[in-house]
Structures are given as C-alpha cells and as structure tokens.
Amino acid sequence: MSTVLPAGFEHLEPFLGWALETEPERAARRATSRFEDVKAFYDAAFPTTEAALDHLKDHRLEQLPAPSRTLLLLMLSFVEAALAVENYGQVTVPNACEVSRFEARTIGGSF
Numbered sequence: 404m405s406t407v408l409p410a411g412f413e414h415l416e417p418f419l420g421w422a423l424e425t426e427p428e429r430a431a432r433r434a435t436s437r438f439e440d441v442k443a444f445y446d447a448a449f450p451t452t453e454a455a456l457d458h459l460k461d462h463r464l465e466q467l468p469a470p471s472r473t474l475l476l477l478m479l480s481f482v483e484a485a486l487a488v489e490n491y492g493q494v495t496v497p498n499a500c501e502v503s504r505f506e507a508r509t510i511g512g513s514f
Contacts, residue, residue, distance in 0.1 A: 409470045415477055418444045422476035433483040438494050445484040
C-alpha cells in the first residue's frame with residue numbers, strides 16, 4: 404500500500420514529478436516535456452479524475468493529509484496535460500508567448 408498517494412491512486416506514482424506546488428511550475432513542466440511523456444501522464448490520470456475529485460471533496464483544503472495533497476497537485480498538473488493533449492496537440496500553446504515571459508504571483512497559498 405502506498406503512503407505517497409491515497410489508496411486507489413497508486414498507478415500515478417510514476418508521475419510524482421508532476422506534483423508541483425505552483426501553476427508556473429506546472430506550466431513549465433508541460434512546456435518543457437516531450438509530448439509523449441505528457442500524453443502518458445494524461446492517459447494514466449484521465450480515467451481516475453472523477454474518483455480523485457470525489458476523494459478530494461471529502462477534505463478541507465487546509466487540512467489535506469499528505470497523500471491527498473499530492474493527489475491534488477497531480478490533478479492540478481493533469482489540467483496542464485489535458486490542455487496539451489486535448490486542445491493543442493503539442494506541449495506549447497500555438498501562437499502564444501513563451502511561459503517564461505509570464506510572472507505569476509500567488510496570494511495566500513501555493514496553488
């Protein structure tokens with residue numbers, strides 16, 4: 404049994420590198436990854452997104468146990484992967500500025 408992720412989500416352990424704290428980190432991970440790697444993460448996470456959301460809704464954000472918090476970070480990164488796979492068909496946004504040109508500021512938390 405995994406102590407890194409909640410029970411039922413062990414199949415996502417190979418993708419723990421996607422459990423990133425901030426949106427700029429997640430966007431940069433998508434933009435600097437190979438499309439095949441983004442797609443592999445997407446394919447692994449997509450079938451369990453509903454179960455992940457059901458699991459996460461049972462917890463207050465500020466009181467998430469560590470495994471659930473890791474799952475939340477993976478689901479936030481899944482959104483980045485989904486954009487690449489479903490909308491762009493590539494890791495970068497067509498006809499857009501480079502991610503590195505944006506400065507994101509977080510107010511009151513790391514998400």
